[in-house]
Amino acid sequence: MRPVTKIDQIETMILDIPTIRGHVLSMATMRTQTAVLVKVKFSDGSEGIGEGTTIGGLSYGAESPESIQSAIETYMAPALTGRDGNDVNGAIQLIDRLVKGNRIAKAAVEGALWDGLGKRVNVPLSQLFGGAVHDKLPVAWTLASGNSETDIAEALEMIEIRRHNIFKLKIGKRSVRDDVAHVARIKQAVGDAASVRVDINTAWSLQEARWGLKGLQEAGCELVEQPLPARYRKAMAELASGYEIAVMADEALNGPEDALEVAAAKAADVFAVKVAQSGGLKRASEVIAIGQAAGLGLYGGTMLETGLGTAAALQLFATVETLRWGTEFFGPLLLTDDILANPVVYRDFCVEIPRGPGIGATLDPDKTDFYRRDRGRTMKAVAGK
Numbered sequence: 001m002r003p004v005t006k007i008d009q010i011e012t013m014i015l016d017i018p019t020i021r022g023h024v025l026s027m028a029t030m031r032t033q034t035a036v037l038v039k040v041k042f043s044d045g046s047e048g049i050g051e052g053t054t055i056g057g058l059s060y061g062a063e064s065p066e067s068i069q070s071a072i073e074t075y076m077a078p079a080l081t082g083r084d085g086n087d088v089n090g091a092i093q094l095i096d097r098l099v100k101g102n103r104i105a106k107a108a109v110e111g112a113l114w115d116g117l118g119k120r121v122n123v124p125l126s127q128l129f130g131g132a133v134h135d136k137l138p139v140a141w142t143l144a145s146g147n148s149e150t151d152i153a154e155a156l157e158m159i160e161i162r163r164h165n166i167f168k169l170k171i172g173k174r175s176v177r178d179d180v181a182h183v184a185r186i187k188q189a190v191g192d193a194a195s196v197r198v199d200i201n202t203a204w205s206l207q208e209a210r211w212g213l214k215g216l217q218e219a220g221c222e223l224v225e226q227p228l229p230a231r232y233r234k235a236m237a238e239l240a241s242g243y244e245i246a247v248m249a250d251e252a253l254n255g256p257e258d259a260l261e262v263a264a265a266k267a268a269d270v271f272a273v274k275v276a277q278s279g280g281l282k283r284a285s286e287v288i289a290i291g292q293a294a295g296l297g298l299y300g301g302t303m304l305e306t307g308l309g310t311a312a313a314l315q316l317f318a319t320v321e322t323l324r325w326g327t328e329f330f331g332p333l334l335l336t337d338d339i340l341a342n343p344v345v346y347r348d349f350c351v352e353i354p355r356g357p358g359i360g361a362t363l364d365p366d367k368t369d370f371y372r373r374d375r376g377r378t379m380k381a382v383a384g385k
Contacts, residue, residue, distance in 0.1 A: 005044045006042065118359070139326065146170075159193050166197070
């Protein structure tokens, strides 16, 4: 009988890392990204690492970095300590019973458990989900300065250096007319050299969305992400059936139950699948399966994770045969510094799948120590305008 590898300790830390520019969303402007890192130590001396990251504090969703850390330290860690570290599914089921919601916190702990297991059996995390079928994936870049000329210059530079030829524009703060004109200027500038999509982050009413989708479609935009609040599924279905432009669900997808309801309501053409928003790698794989079964397009979504969370997501999406709409795993590129000793690689309009056991990522201890919040450094993460 082999000795059981038990979970000995679960540690968390909050990092505040500046962004390279203001990242303008419909609900906030980000100038710093805050990530919660999780380290799980096992009885055999092995370790696993994971990340839980949200966008814009509490302006995006119900979890904040502080609540993620509290949920892990107060409720999840005591329940998991002493359990079999290889029984990841058992840990997922236990925490689902003990902790309601808190999907990002769950995803952070689960990621660390999968990472530890992959390292112990010396296989990449993708192997634990059936095996990778890609070694790189198309990757989008978000244009979110809010200024048309700035965004055009940024897009043309990205095309020139062959880093991105898919662009997602964050809109929704201005009038529909102004936003459509902004998108049209950028699409005209990049022409057929790039795909242009938009993300509204739930900011429009149904009436605004009708006008908006019509104008965006005429401007050559290919996809619109979550134009309406998540609960308006019938209205989303109207938009999906009424226009040729693809309608993508994002905030409406919080795990497989939501995915099933959105698919049944025909409330989207595409699923933006986010590991953190789904509740972890396992639940994200279930969201992917539902989208595949429903014949919907798939897109690898981000919560603007650091390289750690990005690497974990890449391991999962490397196993997905068809990603019609690519991915947006550019999170590390938005930050002024990388916390990985082996940063994720971006080239030729793609992001490469990390190699090595587990997630395939190793933290740089000097960087994590420098950016961790409990060392007394404070930064303002978001602004209202």
